[in-house]
Amino acid sequence: MSTGTLYDKVWDLHRVAELPGGSTQMFIGLHLIHEVTSPQAFAALKDMQLSVRCPERTIATVDHIVPTLSQKRPFLDPLAEEMLSTLESNCTKHQINFYGLNSGQQGIVHVIAPELGLTQPGMTVACGDSHTSTHGAFGAIAFGIGTSQVRDVLASQSLAMNKLKVRRIWVDGILNKGVYAKDLILYLIKSMGVKGGVGYAYEFAGPAINALNMEERMTICNMSIEGGARCGYVNPDSITYNYLKGRPYAPKGQAWDRAIEWWGKLSTDSMATFDDEIKFNASKISPTVTWGITPGQGIGIDEVIPILESIPVCERSIAEEAYTYMNLKPGQPIAGVPIDVCFIGSCTNGRLSDLRDAAMIAKNQKVAKGVKAFVVPGSEQVSKAAKNEGLDELFLSAGFEWREPGCSMCLAMNPDRLTGRQISASSSNRNFKGRQGSATGRTLLMSPAMVAAAAITGEVTDVRNLLDVSE
């Protein structure tokens, strides 16, 4: 059993009661909701004649279903319109703060909560979305929940939970040029497997993690769930505090000084014990691309799609399924695979630094003929900041489309989707069968810079080659 970790300390701070069956009632410090997983929770609340316990601790936005071309109301899709209007009326009825379209602060829930300073070290954060693990970047314990649990948080500001084990993932070295946080997390998932993290919270630590900025840390924690870990976190430090300072919900004045003192005590102790520890070296990582149908099926850009015999026996059936579905051959290099659609965005990689990294590649270049490439900022604030730097113009003149904020083609609940057997280079987080809106559509996950490189060349390309050209 772990002791003295940030996870242990935050767990102890939020324990309300021990429940029958051995689970623990945990107070939830921040509850985020959106239009997809909340309507049935509010309906259940109504059926049970319950009210919202702490409306001030729930924050809402709309992200999954919003169109990214025209956001004019009512939406063309009546189902999407119904979902948004249901969320609006639920928030009004229960006095929940809602950051809607054109509020200046709407966006993907995991992008806006950090932007607003809502996510803070030491909190428990829950949201009906598996990528809630993103908020662990701040030293929060953050995890995705289902709709029944959304109902429970609304009704009681708490959840019945079981304590996780803690695995420290220590990353030495430093990421090479052209290798990004996305490559690191894809590499970690590939190494530990998509179920390696089941039952664990991941503590990301070590020199390579400490060197990451907050947006990069969010990318890492975001995809913990793709490695099976419901939550992942980084201990808070001066990079965390500098990011938070001055944001709307961040503490102010003397409270800020007290907050820093408290947050500092939450970090994992030097004498802490872990249930498991694994070490990696960031310097060894190349730009990484998935070739299959799980986020764990990744390879370096200079590698070939693994042959069956090189894959552990227990992974072979899913590998065979992937060869067929992806129509890629074992032994074939991943570099050079032709791309139809390029998507830059999502809660994994839709933040300002992601758009900057991609823009550096797209600058003074043209999207390859026949490729559809589009950029979807993660939030209205990201969009505004990017426009202030001229990134929208840069992308537009390179032949990318510039869209309005939302989840978009990460999961294709809006009109942005693949058609037929199209293959995408995507900065999102999941390459599951059918994930991007076509039952036969194919997804290659990679960093935003790698997506931009694929857009320019029309095929999977080592971004490091283009970086050399641009200098």
Added chain:
Amino acid sequence: MLVNKKYIYESMNSSFTFPKGQIANIKGRCMSLKGDDIDTDRIIPARYLKCVSFESLGSQVFADDRYQGNGSHPFDLDKNQGSTILIVNRNFGCGSSREHAPQALMRWGIRSIIGESFAEIFFGNCLALGIPCAIGSSELIKEIQDLIEFDNSEEFIFDLKKEQLFNAKTNWDIKFQSGVQEMFLTGQWDATSTLIKNSSKLNDLMAHLPYLQNFNPVKLN
């Protein structure tokens, strides 16, 4: 997008009731769904999440896989209609936290899932809905799957207390995660009322949580 309407409507004919209270056993026929890492996008593709109620999800379970299978998907096979116990392999329900996935399975008719392992959020969602998920070794799961793929006409009982799946001829040992068994047997899998009861303890905790008290000094245990 939906095909095989014949099967869909047949399977939806069985009258739907929610699991309630103490759950000691699940009776019914078993069906096999083979494959590791079956994610919730496959169980219910995202476009079917455009709804404000779960009601119609039963007919949409595995919509894309079934469309591809053109009648050969386990959820479309005649012999599997009316099954209540689903036998799966490793890491079932990984990916998105959408409760729509177990809701779709439940509304199709599934009342319990037995597999090699489950993704955590999916497991929790099933617990919250009263769908027991239990574990068997890969050898055991393979044995059950092979048997019921050959012939699944016989009814089984999944006895939660004995942790066994059995009928007159056969009997397999199935395991629960610790604590989960008790929650089903006592009916405490439905956490909401218990959580609400502890309201005063919750107030105490909030009064001592630094970030709710403007970070004024509070003893850190």
